[in-house]
Amino acid sequence: MKNITLCLVLLYGCSRTDIHPINLNGNRIDIIGHGGMGIFSLYPMNSAESILMAVSSGADGVEMDCELLADGKFVVFHDEILSELTWYSGKIYDMNSSSISQVLYKDPPLGNYHLVLLEDMLQALHPSDPLVTLDLKTFSPDTSDAYVSNYCVRLIHLLKKYPFSKVNIESKNEKFIRKFNQADSALRLFWSGSADHAFDVAARHHLYGITYNFQDCEQEWIDQAHARGLRVALWNTQSKKDNLNAIEMNPDFIQTDRLRTLQNLLR
């Protein structure tokens, strides 16, 4: 009987992962749903249903891609070209908000999930106050100061209209990073561009953190980032093994495509 008990204890102990992260996020890793429930979900990434499902299933936050439309509203959408993911053609930044709700995602077959405006998404999320991560898509060929200022002003206005406790803003465009920093230095800005320039950009603009692709990231980068006072968000974990390995790197946030798996590991 004692031997059986010992075996059970060892088995149970071996199957659990004891996790004690050490990072700049109060030694906890926030679980962020990548585009909502991630790429493996039945709901299309960045659809309202995927994002709301991530929040209702207990994620600490959600990551959403956003792009500025022709009429000054923001849409939650990942790509530049519409035809990859939807039955429409053309570029996303040429669309107007009035036609966005008509655009259906291709998948799943017989599904009728449509694009959603960022304002509607923020309004829907506001009561539950999750951590909101906005990945700024800046596909427009217009890179003038006027365009960048317009983008920045409109997004900040939206975030003030629907205030959240924690909002992370990611961009791989330094021009946009600079403009957001000038507009509001309290914003939690992340550099999500080339890892080679990450520390330089972060130093120039006093960034809150850096976002790395987990598949390319090295432990040394995270350690150096933390030493510089920079939080680290890892994205692109697509399996239990990825999530486990990401956890062991002690990031502050993990944007995962396997939300439930990560929740099981961390909780």
Place this chain on the structure above:
Amino acid sequence: MFYFKSKLVLLFFLTGSAFKLSGQSARLKQQHAYHHLVHLTLLELSGYASINYEGILLHHRGLQLAARLGLGSYQLKDFSGNINPNLIVPLMVYQRFGRQLKIETGIGMALTADVLFDTKKMKAVRSIHQTPCASLGLVYQPEYSQLFFRLAYTPMLVQNNHIRHYGGLALGYFLK
């Protein structure tokens, strides 16, 4: 869309009338005894899977006419975690011609009742849509057997008059 539908209907009847099977074999007589078909379909017009009933409306010299009604789903819970399944109802009319191995053509639609997030009401609502579709398949009914196998290509007419190429397979059982 009308152009697509009219061509489909024309193809449906032309392929049916192009076949003439003379004489009555014992196998055909045996098949004519069955007027009902139940089958489980994977993918195709079903979501992941659907349960279907087909009424065999007509048997005539190897030509079979059938009407299908099914029920399928992708998921049982909605995005809020409540039990609130999305439903897919295939409605199709088929004609099949052959003996053991039949060529099948069909037209119809898939009715879907999705649970979506309504950004005006800020809540989950059920929304009904219809997707016209066609079917081109191979049906195998073993000799003197009530079993039914189908492999089908099922193009669907989706938004902006795009054709979505899809397909699936079915396993069923004929009943008298």
